[in-house]
Amino acid sequence: MNKEWPLWEVFVRARNGLAHKHAGSVHAADARMAIEAARDTYTRRMEGVSLWLVPSASIVASDPGEAGSLFEPAADKVYRHPTFYSIPENIKNI
């Protein structure tokens, strides 16, 4: 048996209205301990109002080697951005 407590990723919501943001990691033997460790480690200075804890082993990540095929095809789809379209100056509210 691996004797190290599993690693968890910590996501902190700074205040309501904002998304949870990755803050770091903690080691904890179980979920409640993970919440407490995250609270004691990452919210000592009022950094948060809510926590998400995810076992690090459960994170599925894209492969940087595939970043080209995953993300670069979006680069030439400029028509998805509002600035692609030219509208005369005198037309308002659009």
Add this chain to the structure above:
Amino acid sequence: MYTTELSDKNKKPSAAAMANEDPVRLAAFEARVAADNFIEPKDWMPEAYRKTLIRQISQHAHSEIVGMLPEGNWITRAPSLRRKAVLLAKVQDEGGHGLYLYAAAETLGTSRDEMIEALHSGRAKYSTIFNYPTLTWADIGAIGWLVDGAAIMNQVPLQRTSYGPYARAMVRICKEESFHQRQGYEITMTLAAGSPEQKRMAQDALDRWWWPSLMMFGPPDDNSPNSAQSIRWRIKRETNDQLRQRFVDVTVPQAEAIGLRVPDPALKWNEARESYDFGEIDWEEFYAVVRGEGPVAKERMNARVKAWADGAWVREAALAHAAKRNGRLAAE
């Protein structure tokens, strides 16, 4: 708190290790780093970069953890409720910083247990400064003022280090450290303005911590084998001597302002350089402390090993309980 990169004096970075790397990927990597782009955990990186980072980040983490001991030595004896709370919060912060840094190193494929094992077996280094004893309450002031001051000087540039998780940990650490140096100076200032006994304590602490603090920046540039490589890879951003000079320049006036004397007869303002000239550092002592011959090196390591060994049954129990609970949940 902080570390400088402490490798053995004679070990040169291995050119052979770099020769095995795929030249196309290596060139792309070097270009990204040179353009100040960040490297993230799953990105391709040269093995030497990975190894250097693991060594530097884990040394930094170990320094935080061992660094809890000299100050922890005074938590139970802090002279007022306010000082007690501040010191406990500060030592707790050091623990938090160690935790962030271990986590950053773990993204490079090592585990905290492995790093701790390397520390306990003496293979991993930590900042030499923590192998000096804290003899009086004034040492708590001197550590905050000088040691944390030197640490901040080192750490601020590391917020822009090339490895993303390390840089992010450093941003958080620098934000939290900002009170550490101020509380240390405040303690020293209070003592320096106090009774003759208190003033003596403050001066004695400065006398003992000044030179070790200057050593915290690591060996001189002409004797720092990995520096050039580390700077090219943006693992370091400034040289040891540059940072050390800046530390002297800002700290000397702080000592003078509260009537304390920096223990260096050669210290002199150099009008032409607009900097202080200062005396020769005893590198003999530095390397002895790196080798583990610091005044309380044994005690520090014994304390860490004891805490880890005494806690083994607790860590095992928590895992055993989690396994039982998961087993019961699965059976339901």
Add this chain to the structure above:
Amino acid sequence: MKPLVEYALRLGDDGLVLGQQLSEWCGHSPMLEIDLALANIGLDLIGQSSHFLKLAGDTEGEGRDADVLAFHRDVLDFRNALLVEQPNGDFAQTIARQFLFSNWQELLMRELMRSHDATLSAIAGKAVKEVVYHARFANEWMVRLGDGTEESRNRIIAGLEWMWRFVDELFAVDATVEELIVRGVAVDPRLLRAEWDARIAQALAEATLEAPKPRRAASGGRSGHHSEHLGHLLTEMQFLPRAYPGVAW
């Protein structure tokens, strides 16, 4: 001594002595995450203590502030319960002590929020949130250790066995407290016992542990008759202000 001074000292000394002991773990606990947790609990307790001691000093009106009360009283004048001065021992002893104390303190602070004394009520209002967390932390560790390995189980049973004798003192009432209860200032701890028993029983059941058998209770802390441990704790804690009296730190 005014009853409110006495009462505030009891509350303040509980926090001070326990906070002092928890701070010893910082840098020496089984896991970095536990260092941080115990330091947080210690900081909460030291903070609460500062408020209670300030109230004691202000009410007394003889110019003693929280620091003078913390650092310039000897054993006979300390008013903490015997439970909190029991040494840290191993992690199980520390958890057993925290488990019994924090569950009591949570119930106490919840009631103290309704005190007719505005300062006590305000301190309790802030403290109760902190203490809920302490109790949660301790209860969970009771379960992990009780239902963990054979070794952890033996250790937590031993911890509980030792600490159990100091429980009754937490619920005892003397003339000082009686008077404050009548005035609506102090909490009547006897009224907390049933709920405390139920909470402890529930946590112990989850931890697959049994409550230790009733035994002759130890008491005396509230009247200044402590165990031998407190003198050593104070010797260390008070060393600087006593060695260099009358100076600022």
